[in-house]
Amino acid sequence: MEDKIKVTIDYLKKKKVDYADIRLQKKLAESIKVKNKNVESISRNEDQGFGIRVINSGSWGFASSSVTTEAEMKRVANKAIQIAKASAITKKENVVLAEQESFVDKYQSFYQLDPFTVPLDRKIELLLNSTQILSKSKKIKVAEGYMGFYKTDKVFASTEGAYITQAILESGAGIFATAVDDGEVQRRSYPGSHTGDFATRGYEFIQEMRFLENAERTREEAIQLLSADPCPDTTTTLIITGPQMALQIHESCGHPTELDRVLGTEISLAGGSFLTLDKLSKLRYGSDKVSITADATVPGGLGTFGYDDEGVKAQRSFLVKDGLFVGYLTSRETAPVLKQKSNGTMRADGWNRIPLIRMTNINLEPGEWELNDLIADTQEGILVDMNKSWSIDDKRLNFQFGTEIAWEIKNGKVGKVYKNPVYTGITPEFWNSCDAVCNRKHWRVWGVPNCGKGEPMQIMHVAHGASPTRFRNIKVGVSK
Amino acid sequence: MIGKDKILSTLKTAIKKSTADQTEAIFIGGENGLTRYANSTIHQNVSENNSKIYFRTILGKKIGVAITNSLKREDLKRALDNAMEIAKNQRENPDFVSLPSKQSYKKIKTHFKKTASFTPIQRAEKVKEIFEKAKKHDLDVAGSFSTAESEIAVVNSLGVACYQPLTSSFINIVVMSGNSSGYSEFLTRDVTTVDVEKLAEVAIGKCLESKNPKGVEPGEYDVILEPAALANLIEWLNYIGFGSKPLQEKTSFMADRIGKKIMGDSISIYDDGNDESAMGFPFDFEGVPKKKVTIIQSGVAKGVVYDSLSATKDKVKSTGHALTPDFSEGAIALNLFVKAGNSSIKKMIEKTKRGLLITRFHYINGYLDTRNALFTGMTRDGTFFIENGKIKHGIKNLRFTESMLKAFSNVVELSRDRKVINSWWEDVGCIVCPAVLIKKFKFTGKTEF
Numbered sequence: 025m026e027d028k029i030k031v032t033i034d035y036l037k038k039k040k041v042d043y044a045d046i047r048l049q050k051k052l053a054e055s056i057k058v059k060n061k062n063v064e065s066i067s068r069n070e071d072q073g074f075g076i077r078v079i080n081s082g083s084w085g086f087a088s089s090s091v092t093t094e095a096e097m098k099r100v101a102n103k104a105i106q107i108a109k110a111s112a113i114t115k116k117e118n119v120v121l122a123e124q125e126s127f128v129d130k131y132q133s134f135y136q137l138d139p140f141t142v143p144l145d146r147k148i149e150l151l152l153n154s155t156q157i158l159s160k161s162k163k164i165k166v167a168e169g170y171m172g173f174y175k176t177d178k179v180f181a182s183t184e185g186a187y188i189t190q191a192i193l194e195s196g197a198g199i200f201a202t203a204v205d206d207g208e209v210q211r212r213s214y215p216g217s218h219t220g221d222f223a224t225r226g227y228e229f230i231q232e233m234r235f236l237e238n239a240e241r242t243r244e245e246a247i248q249l250l251s252a253d254p255c256p257d258t259t260t261t262l263i264i265t266g267p268q269m270a271l272q273i274h275e276s277c278g279h280p281t282e283l284d285r286v287l288g289t290e291i292s293l294a295g296g297s298f299l300t301l302d303k304l305s306k307l308r309y310g311s312d313k314v315s316i317t318a319d320a321t322v323p324g325g326l327g328t329f330g331y332d333d334e335g336v337k338a339q340r341s342f343l344v345k346d347g348l349f350v351g352y353l354t355s356r357e358t359a360p361v362l363k364q365k366s367n368g369t370m371r372a373d374g375w376n377r378i379p380l381i382r383m384t385n386i387n388l389e390p391g392e393w394e395l396n397d398l399i400a401d402t403q404e405g406i407l408v409d410m411n412k413s414w415s416i417d418d419k420r421l422n423f424q425f426g427t428e429i430a431w432e433i434k435n436g437k438v439g440k441v442y443k444n445p446v447y448t449g450i451t452p453e454f455w456n457s458c459d460a461v462c463n464r465k466h467w468r469v470w471g472v473p474n475c476g477k478g479e480p481m482q483i484m485h486v487a488h489g490a491s492p493t494r495f496r497n498i499k500v501g502v503s504k
Numbered sequence: 505m506i507g508k509d510k511i512l513s514t515l516k517t518a519i520k521k522s523t524a525d526q527t528e529a530i531f532i533g534g535e536n537g538l539t540r541y542a543n544s545t546i547h548q549n550v551s552e553n554n555s556k557i558y559f560r561t562i563l564g565k566k567i568g569v570a571i572t573n574s575l576k577r578e579d580l581k582r583a584l585d586n587a588m589e590i591a592k593n594q595r596e597n598p599d600f601v602s603l604p605s606k607q608s609y610k611k612i613k614t615h616f617k618k619t620a621s622f623t624p625i626q627r628a629e630k631v632k633e634i635f636e637k638a639k640k641h642d643l644d645v646a647g648s649f650s651t652a653e654s655e656i657a658v659v660n661s662l663g664v665a666c667y668q669p670l671t672s673s674f675i676n677i678v679v680m681s682g683n684s685s686g687y688s689e690f691l692t693r694d695v696t697t698v699d700v701e702k703l704a705e706v707a708i709g710k711c712l713e714s715k716n717p718k719g720v721e722p723g724e725y726d727v728i729l730e731p732a733a734l735a736n737l738i739e740w741l742n743y744i745g746f747g748s749k750p751l752q753e754k755t756s757f758m759a760d761r762i763g764k765k766i767m768g769d770s771i772s773i774y775d776d777g778n779d780e781s782a783m784g785f786p787f788d789f790e791g792v793p794k795k796k797v798t799i800i801q802s803g804v805a806k807g808v809v810y811d812s813l814s815a816t817k818d819k820v821k822s823t824g825h826a827l828t829p830d831f832s833e834g835a836i837a838l839n840l841f842v843k844a845g846n847s848s849i850k851k852m853i854e855k856t857k858r859g860l861l862i863t864r865f866h867y868i869n870g871y872l873d874t875r876n877a878l879f880t881g882m883t884r885d886g887t888f889f890i891e892n893g894k895i896k897h898g899i900k901n902l903r904f905t906e907s908m909l910k911a912f913s914n915v916v917e918l919s920r921d922r923k924v925i926n927s928w929w930e931d932v933g934c935i936v937c938p939a940v941l942i943k944k945f946k947f948t949g950k951t952e953f
Contacts (some may be wrong), residue, residue, distance in 0.1 A: 028706070055830070057832045062597060063595045064832050065830070066569065066590045066593075066594060067569035067570065067571065067830040068571070068590060069572075070572045070573040070579070070586075072569075072573065072574065073573065083546065083549075084549060085549065086548070086549065086551070087551040087552075087553075088551065088554075089551070089553040089554070090553065090573045096819070106552060107537075108549070109551045109622035110623070110627070111546040111628065113546070113629065113632055114544070114546045114628060114632050116544075140926040143593075144589070148594075152595075174581050202755060207875055209754070209755050209875050232819075242547070274753075287543075288646060289645075289646075290540040290677050290771040291542050291647075291680070292541075292647040295884075296868075298952075348623055350780050374701075376554055378548060413869040413870075415868065415869040415880045415882065416867055416882075417867070417951045418867070418882065419951070421951050421952055422949055422951035422952075424905070424948075426869075426872050444873060446905075472733055478538075479540055479648045482651075490566070502880075
């Protein structure tokens with residue numbers, strides 16, 4: 025394959041394009057879904073192909089194909105050039121890329137146990153045994169377990185001389201109990217909602233989740249929610265646990281700091297951003313307790329890699345430092361707007377998609393609090409856990425999140441359970457109300473395997489490091 | 505295009521090698537292109553040539569699924585072997601009876617040569633027309649314009665062998681001033697019906713009319729939802745409630761309510777995959793012919809759509825709404841229609857004393873309380889204040905949090921005209937919606953623009 029790639033790069037050079045890269049990718053995926061003591065589905069997916077991105081006549085063109093013959097690569101290269109010529113019809117300025125060292129390197133994500141070598145039966149058994157515990161009450165109408173594994177091999181080569189191979193293994197899983205009674209539906213998830221938690225790790229990540237030890241609590245909390253009081257409508261102190269903080273960071277910091285979005289190129293689908301260029305190094309995004317990094321080097325993070333899909337080395341940079349908005353997620357095309365080099369966040373969800381600026385591991389850096397001390401320090405408030413619903417406006421200002429469960433906090437102690445908690449706010453007001461972040465002992469990286477962006481839609485795997493965090497004067501509920 | 509004969513013979517040859525009791529092979533493939541623009545320039549222009557082949561193998565009641573995107577003989581064999589290995593390791597699925605047997609299908613036109621041959625340069629030239637129109641008003645344009653040609657085929661060892669070529673084209677236009685925006689979209693199988701001039705005029709008009717928006721306080725308002733806004737709500741209702749699975753698991757607003765009134769008299773919703781006017785497609789991904797299904801009739805919950813597995817559970821027949829076998833969320837209604845009324849947006853505005861006109865919604869989420877269809881979301885790209893029967897001015901966007909059962913019980917008028925609105929299933933699905941006038945729709949938050 026290396027020969028075909030080199031031949032194609034040489035061909036593109038001969039065509040005198042301004043720039044070109046080729047990305048060849050092979051992905052093996054396996055998913056297992058167990059529901060109510062049955063294995064609902066198991067599927068294995070092999071996907072391979074290549075995409076060629078060119079700048080010709082100062083404009084972008086991209087073409088891709090699942091047929092990886094030399095002749096097809098040449099056809100697709102010509103098609104990409106033709107498409108670039110079409111793009112040039114409306115060109116205002118030539119595309120200019122930030123300078124970039126052309127790496128020749130290999131990257132392999134770290135893992136201990138390859139999930140594709142673990143017998144299918146063993147994986148099924150773990151999910152069935154876990155959901156059996158979830159199903160022990162008749163009130164649990166849906167007991168589910170999910171596992172997903174991805175093995176990606178990709179090669180990136182450019183006309184500038186880069187040649188990078190990467191092998192990335194990802195694993196994830198979760199269990200979910202849905203309780204139904206008298207027209208009420210309540211759900212608890214472990215360790216994360218939607219499809220669980222994911223990491224660039226092997227099967228050891230699944231083993232560490234300890235489903236069998238956590239299934240009973242998950243079931244009982246779902247049942248408890250059926251008879252819980254609704255979360256009151258109030259303005260109060262809110263403590264948000266790690267998995268919900270992950271979504272909060274994702275929607276209100278990760279997306280608005282994507283520089284392509286800021287420059288308008290996501291308008292047609294997901295919108296723009298309130299973090300316009302004039303706010304850089306000026307806007308007090310949050311309180312001085314808030315420091316947020318983009319870090320593609322965190323061991324095991326779902327947004328961890330060696331190089332992005334433009335061949336830029338993975339790195340760590342600040343987006344928010346001590347509350348001040350200081351940086352964007354950038355690409356080679358957008359970074360020159362800031363007179364910077366790319367900080368390496370361009371990724372595509374497959375060979376057939378063009379890379380876009382995507383979150384890596386976007387982390388709220390840990391603070392100093394012990395969780396027990398934080399709760400003890402809270403006279404009155406609400407503790408919320410695990411995402412249930414999410415919505416934010418098209419500039420990432422007005423958000424509303426629903427969580428699976430809430431608990432009353434009174435006089436420094438966790439009290440009764442509330443159902444259907446919803447909280448809402450305006451992004452900078454919200455982050456400026458943050459007065460405490462728990463320490464590294466309570467901090468971990470949560471994988472989010474379903475981040476949507478772009479047209480055609482691309483689903484990216486990203487992650488967020490977070491620990492329980494406290495916010496003051498937050499609007500909870502939507503009735504008032 | 506690979507062509508009917510080659511695809512069907514490749515799939516038939518592949519499943520002949522299967523040692524399973526029953527085997528199914530699905531082909532989905534084609535070439536598509538998308539031109540994306542922002543700041544009145546093309547910033548992304550892409551093309552994809554891809555095929556996916558799905559194998560579903562059955563051993564007794566055990567099901568294995570494997571997928572490949574390579575048509576090479578050895579890759580097809582490996583995928584089939586993978587499906588067999590999975591089936592062997594599977595547990596029995598008590599709901600499985602059989603793959604479908606040989607079927608006959610309605611003939612509908614889904615392929616248009618001019619869409620198939622539409623080039624990136626043609627897309628760019630159309631897009632340029634929009635930019636030039638907007639420039640006259642000093643406005644910027646963002647959006648995307650796609651054209652696609654695909655082939656879908658399903659073959660199984662019980663004699664199903666169906667094939668259908670299809671084309672599609674979708675354009676969306678967001679026109680922006682410094683403080684306002686306007687939107688229009690068009691979905692079709694025939695690219696020659698895309699009238700960019702007319703679509704640009706709509707988006708430009710909305711953008712100009714909503715300039716310098718004023719803030720209004722959240723609260724209850726009478727709202728006129730244009731077809732795109734209504735379709736945004738229907739899409740989520742479909743996702744959480746029009747399929748068989750949420751009904752069987754009792755998690756949806758339809759559960760325990762079949763035969764009961766859950767919406768207003770004027771609301772009738774049905775799915776019809778054989779309607780050529782609305783991205784129809786004659787069979788599902790099991791090769792079962794599409795049946796027309798009434799979901800809501802005059803406000804009464806009538807039924808949901810089924811695939812083979814979920815149909816067995818309820819002792820009914822599949823309605824032809826299976827998705828590909830790797831999709832485990834069950835049957836989905838792909839070609840939804842909301843029955844028209846006899847009003848118009850103009851008449852609705854004239855009848856509204858104090859209310860809002862909404863072009864579309866953004867980032868709806870319907871997971872808040874699925875039994876009551878409690879949704880939240882934001883308005884976007886053209887939201888207007890109406891007073892004493894006239895549009896007064898644009899307003900800054902609002903967040904709604906509302907039960908759709910309540911909202912759809914408060915619909916007082918529907919327009920005669922309906923539009924085909926894009927859905928998550930662009931090539932094989934859409935939502936056909938009128939505009940509606942809803943009384944007392946609840947807004948719970950506001951934003952700064």
